[in-house]
Amino acid sequence: SAVISQKPSRDICQRGxxxxxxxxxxxxxTMMFWYRQQPGQSLTLIATANQGxxxxxxxxxxxxxxxISRPNLTFSTLTVSNMSPEDSSIYxxxxxxxxxTEAFFGQGTRLTVV
Amino acid sequence: xxxxxxxxxxxxxxxxxxxxxxxTYTATGYPxxxxxxxxxGEGLQLLLKxxxxxxxxxxxxxxxxxxxxTTSFHLEKGSVQVSDSAVYFCALSGTGGSYIPTxxxxxxxxxxx
Numbered sequence: 001s002a003v004i005s006q007k008p009s010r011d012i013c014q015r016g017x018x019x020x021x022x023x024x025x026x027x028x029x030t031m032m033f034w035y036r037q038q039p040g041q042s043l044t045l046i047a048t049a050n051q052g053x054x055x056x057x058x059x060x061x062x063x064x065x066x067x068i069s070r071p072n073l074t075f076s077t078l079t080v081s082n083m084s085p086e087d088s089s090i091y092x093x094x095x096x097x098x099x100x101t102e103a104f105f106g107q108g109t110r111l112t113v114v
Numbered sequence: 115x116x117x118x119x120x121x122x123x124x125x126x127x128x129x130x131x132x133x134x135x136x137x138t139y140t141a142t143g144y145p146x147x148x149x150x151x152x153x154x155g156e157g158l159q160l161l162l163k164x165x166x167x168x169x170x171x172x173x174x175x176x177x178x179x180x181x182x183x184t185t186s187f188h189l190e191k192g193s194v195q196v197s198d199s200a201v202y203f204c205a206l207s208g209t210g211g212s213y214i215p216t217x218x219x220x221x222x223x224x225x226x227x
Contacts, residue, residue, distance in 0.1 A: 006157075031213055042203065042219045043158075092157055096213040101146045101165060103207070103215050105158040 002027040002097045006106030018081045021109045023093030025074045034078045037090040049076040083113045116141040120218035135189040137204035145206040147187040152201045
């Protein structure tokens with residue numbers, strides 16, 4: 001298994017500001033990605049974080065709004081930019097590690113935009 | 115594309131009742147199948163998995179069998195506890211060489227004493 005540390009665990013932010021979420025994995029990682037989970041909903045994939053290159057975004061998500069970095073194999077950040085109340089969600093970091101088929105998840109970041 | 119369909123919740127049971135949460139999938143190829151659990155205020159934890167047809171995954175008294183003929187992966191537990199109250203997500207991955215999981219909508223389970 002893998003341990004994924006994600007921070008902050010929660011934050012309350014003013015509209016128009018940005019928040020950067022960090023994700024650190026303790027194992028050899030093959031893939032890292034970011035999900036959004038709106039209240040009472042399932043998980044929606046935002047993007048796959050690619051080491052040393054631009055992330056691969058899903059339909060409906062763009063780099064200007066959700067810039068993602070992955071400077072090395074085990075670390076990634078997601079920034080939620082120019083926030084509005086509609087961005088209030090749980091953001092989850094996930095990774096697939098070497099030798100495994102399952103994805104592991106961080107504890108999530110509970111973001112409230114006021 | 116791939117998809118996962120779960121029964122709608124919430125599922126409300128009394129302690130020690132039998133639990134079934136239905137999950138069916140549509141996928142090309144032969145995916146791996148998973149159940150994840152999300153306790154209140156927490157992230158997702160892998161509950162169990164099965165990687166090929168007829169495999170049975172089991173953990174913490176929960177089990178699910180990979181049924182290729184019915185494209186199903188139903189979650190069962192013989193006797194639920196209050197502490198099992200959570201949201202359960204069925205998921206698949208591994209089709210087309212991708213390990214990015216596709217999730218069902220989630221099923222909320224509420225267990226009363």
